[in-house]
Amino acid sequence: xxxxxRKRITFDDYRNxxxxxxxxxxxxxxxxxxxxxxxxxxxxxxxxxPHGELSYLxxxxxxxxxxxxxxxxxxxxxxxxxxxxxxxxxxxxxxxxIYQNAKFIHANxxxxxxxxxxxxxxxxxxxxxxxxxxxxxxxxxxxxxxxAPHFTDGVVPxxxxxxxWQMLLGPNRGRYFLLTGQxxxxxxxxxxxxxxxxxxxxxxxxxxxxxxxxxxxxxTLVRRYARVVLTQMLKQQMLEHVSHGIALEGxxxxxxxxMAGRSTDK
Numbered sequence: 001x002x003x004x005x006r007k008r009i010t011f012d013d014y015r016n017x018x019x020x021x022x023x024x025x026x027x028x029x030x031x032x033x034x035x036x037x038x039x040x041x042x043x044x045x046x047x048x049x050p051h052g053e054l055s056y057l058x059x060x061x062x063x064x065x066x067x068x069x070x071x072x073x074x075x076x077x078x079x080x081x082x083x084x085x086x087x088x089x090x091x092x093x094x095x096x097x098i099y100q101n102a103k104f105i106h107a108n109x110x111x112x113x114x115x116x117x118x119x120x121x122x123x124x125x126x127x128x129x130x131x132x133x134x135x136x137x138x139x140x141x142x143x144x145x146x147x148a149p150h151f152t153d154g155v156v157p158x159x160x161x162x163x164x165w166q167m168l169l170g171p172n173r174g175r176y177f178l179l180t181g182q183x184x185x186x187x188x189x190x191x192x193x194x195x196x197x198x199x200x201x202x203x204x205x206x207x208x209x210x211x212x213x214x215x216x217x218x219x220t221l222v223r224r225y226a227r228v229v230l231t232q233m234l235k236q237q238m239l240e241h242v243s244h245g246i247a248l249e250g251x252x253x254x255x256x257x258x259m260a261g262r263s264t265d266k
Contacts, residue, residue: 001003012127013068014060020050021057029212030061030066031205035075043078044124046149055101058108068130068223070112072131073119073205082125082148095250102159102246106238110231111131113224115215119208120186121201122147125149132194135230136211140201145194152181156252158245163237168194240245 011030014024021036036042037049044050061067069118074080086173087101090098102201109116109130118134125148131137147165150157157178164172171194176182215223 006260008065009063010062011064014057014064016258017051017060020053020056024140025067027213028066028216029071029209030067030069031071031073031209032057033073033075036082041076042043043074043076043081043122046083048094051105051127052097052101053261055104058112062108062111062113067112067114068216068220069114070116070210071119072134073208074121074124077142078122079120079124079131079143080127081123087228090250090253099243099250103238103242105130106133106160106242107235110235112229113252115223115227117208117211117215119204120195121204129160131227132164132168133234135227137195138197138199138204138207138211139186139189139195140204141198142197142201143189143198145184145189146181147178150249151179156245158242158247158249160238160242160245162171162245163241167237168192176183190237190265204214237243 001256011025022033022035022040025031034044034050036044036098054094061070071220106129116134117134118131118135118137120128120131120139120143122142123144123146124131125144125146128145128147147157147255148156150161161178165177168174169177173192177184184194185193186195189195192197197207218226
């Protein structure tokens with residue numbers, strides 16, 4: 001009796017399935033390039049749609065055993081463009097979908113059982129952790145990092161940034177970063193250990209593919225299980241913190257978004 005499942009997901013199943021990414025795979029190396037829904041030459045601007053889409057995409061990537069290494073990068077000037085303000089009240093069932101996607105986008109990213117390389121091609125002012133949670137993090141010299149859409153915009157930083165940035169920067173620097181809207185340049189991020197290499201933008205992807213080929217030269221199970229052991233702590237942190245954080249983000253938002261234009265000092 002064959003032990004191979006009758007149905008396994010293949011690249012063709014999801015190659016053209018999503019609107020906010022372009023996928024290409026060569027020699028088992030999958031390159032994921034984020035972009036605008038209507039213009040593949042423009043940077044993605046973050047919002048509810050790409051947030052949900054990537055939560056499904058990462059699951060497809062994780063279940064495709066032909067993927068041997070993954071590169072995540074962006075398009076144009078930005079890695080991810082800052083989202084517009086949510087504004088106004090959000091219906092409970094809409095927030096419930098955001099809450100669910102916030103859990104699955106990170107869980108499914110970390111469920112990818114091959115090494116992931118983040119190639120941060122420009123400013124990442126929102127959800128920078130989608131690149132920074134990679135096993136190897138490269139940045140162009142034009143990259144900047146900020147948590148723009150949360151505390152400084154009246155939103156609780158609760159969708160994983162609350163522990164990712166404290167993990168990357170240390171507790172005191174991480175809290176300062178999240179509460180003050182601090183921007184880090186690529187060189188500052190390098191000095192602080194947030195990224196591992198800074199390169200001219202035109203050389204960024206070549207360097208990512210260099211490391212991807214290095215990784216894919218290792219034995220299959222070494223690659224897969226190395227990723228598993230190196231992400232175990234992150235999975236535990238996600239499980240412990242994201243549900244709580246996104247719930248408080250929504251709770252605070254139900255007050256602040258519903259009081260747009262009113263003083264909250266009284």
